Amino acid sequence: QKEVEQNSGPLSVPEGAIASLNCTYSDRGSQSFFWYRQYSGKSPELIMSIYSNGDKEDGRFTAQLNKASQYVSLLIRDSQPSDSATYLCAATHTGTASKLTFGTGTRLQVTL
Amino acid sequence: NAGVTQTPKFRILKIGQSMTLQCAQDMNHNYMYWYRQDPGMGLKLIYYSVGAGITDKGEVPNGYNVSRSTTEDFPLRLELAAPSQTSVYFCASSYLRGEYNEQFFGPGTRLTVL
Numbered sequence: 606q607k608e609v610e611q612n613s614g615p616l617s618v619p620e621g622a623i624a625s626l627n628c629t630y631s632d633r634g635s636q637s638f639f640w641y642r643q644y645s646g647k648s649p650e651l652i653m654s655i656y657s658n659g660d661k662e663d664g665r666f667t668a669q670l671n672k673a674s675q676y677v678s679l680l681i682r683d684s685q686p687s688d689s690a691t692y693l694c695a696a697t698h699t700g701t702a703s704k705l706t707f708g709t710g711t712r713l714q715v716t717l
Numbered sequence: 718n719a720g721v722t723q724t725p726k727f728r729i730l731k732i733g734q735s736m737t738l739q740c741a742q743d744m745n746h747n748y749m750y751w752y753r754q755d756p757g758m759g760l761k762l763i764y765y766s767v768g769a770g771i772t773d774k775g776e777v778p779n780g781y782n783v784s785r786s787t788t789e790d791f792p793l794r795l796e797l798a799a800p801s802q803t804s805v806y807f808c809a810s811s812y813l814r815g816e817y818n819e820q821f822f823g824p825g826t827r828l829t830v831l
Contacts, residue, residue, distance in 0.1 A: 613757070637816045648807055648822040649760070656816055693759065702818040703748060703767065704775070707759040 608632075609696050611708035619716050624681040626692050626711050631675070634699025638670060638677045641693040643710065649693055653679060684715045718743050721823035723808050729829045730798040738793040738826050740808030748811045749791040750820065751775075751783065753804040760807065766791055767813075798830045 608631040618624045630638075637656050641649035655661045655668040655677065667680040677696075681688055691710040698704050724739045742749065747768050752760040752775075762775030766785040780802060782794040791810075795802060805827050809820040 609759070637818060639819065648825050651819055651821065654817075654819055697816065697818060702816045703813055704762060704765065705818065705820065709757065709759040 609694055609706050609708035611692075611694055611711045613709060614712040615714045616711055617714045617716055618684050620684060620686060622684050624684045624688065624713055624715070626679040626681075626694075626713065628677045628679075628694030628708055629675055630677070630694075630696045630706075632696065632699050632706070633675065635675075635696040637697040637702055638668070639695040639705065640666075640668060640677075640679045641695065641707075642688075643691045643693060645690075681713075684713075686715050686717060689713055689715045720744065721808055721810050721821055723806075723823035723826050725826060726824065727827045729831060730795075731831060732798060732800065734798050735794070735796050736798070736828075738795070738806055738808075738828075740791045740793065740823060741789050742791075742808075742810040742821075742823075743789065744810060744812070744821070745788065746810035746812045746821075747788070748813045748818070748820075749785065750809040750811075751781070751791070751793045752807045752809065753777065753802075754807060754825075755804050763793065763806075795828075800830050802828065803830045804828060 640653040653668040669678045694708040695705040750765045751763040764783040766772045808823040811820040
C-alpha cells in the first residue's frame with residue numbers, strides 16, 4: 606500500500622510568520638511530488654511541484670525534497686489569512702508517473 | 718481556455734438510480750482522472766485514462782464505469798447508486814511527459830445518495 610502521510614492539523618500560525626507543512630511517503634521509488642491548496646468547498650489547486658532533491662522556490666512558497674528520508678515539505682513565508690486552506694501532498698508511484706497518491710491534507714489557519 | 722469543466726455541480730440521487738457525471742477539458746491533455754473525496758479523507762482515484770479509447774482502474778473502481786471516446790471528454794457512470802457513493806467527485810487532467818504529471822482539477826460534483 607503506497608501511502609503519503611500528513612499531519613491533519615490544524616496548524617495555526619500568526620500573520621507574517623512562516624508556515625511549515627510536512628509530508629512523508631512510503632514508496633521509495635516515487636520520483637515526483639506535488640503540493641495542492643484546497644479551500645473549503647473548492648477543488649485542489651496546484652501550487653508547487655518538485656522532482657529533485659533540494660529546495661525549489663516560487664514567490665512566497667518553497668518546496669523541499671529529501672528522497673533519502675522520504676520527506677517533502679512546503680514553507681510559506683509571510684503567511685497571509687488568504688493562505689488559510691488545506692494543503693494536500695501528492696507523490697507519483699514507482700515506475701509510473703501516471704498515478705498520484707494523495708495525503709489527507711494539513712489544515713492551515715493563519716491568524717490575525 | 719475553460720480548463721476542466723464538470724457538470725452537474727450538485728445532484729441528489731435515490732438508492733438504485735443511475736447517473737453520468739460529465740467532465741471535459743480543452744487543454745489537449747492526454748491523461749484524465751476521476752477522484753472521489755470523502756470528508757477528512759484524501760483523494761481516492763476511481764478510474765483514469767491515458768488517451769481516447771484507453772481506460773484503467775484506480776484504487777476504488779467498484780460501482781463505477783468510464784469511457785473515453787474523445788480526447789476532451791471523460792464521463793463517469795454510476796450504476797445502481799448506493800449511500801456509500803455519497804461524496805465529492807473531482808475530474809482532473811494532465812499532459813504526462815516522463816515524470817511530469819501536473820494535474821489540474823475541475824470544480825467538482827457534490828453527490829448525495831439517499
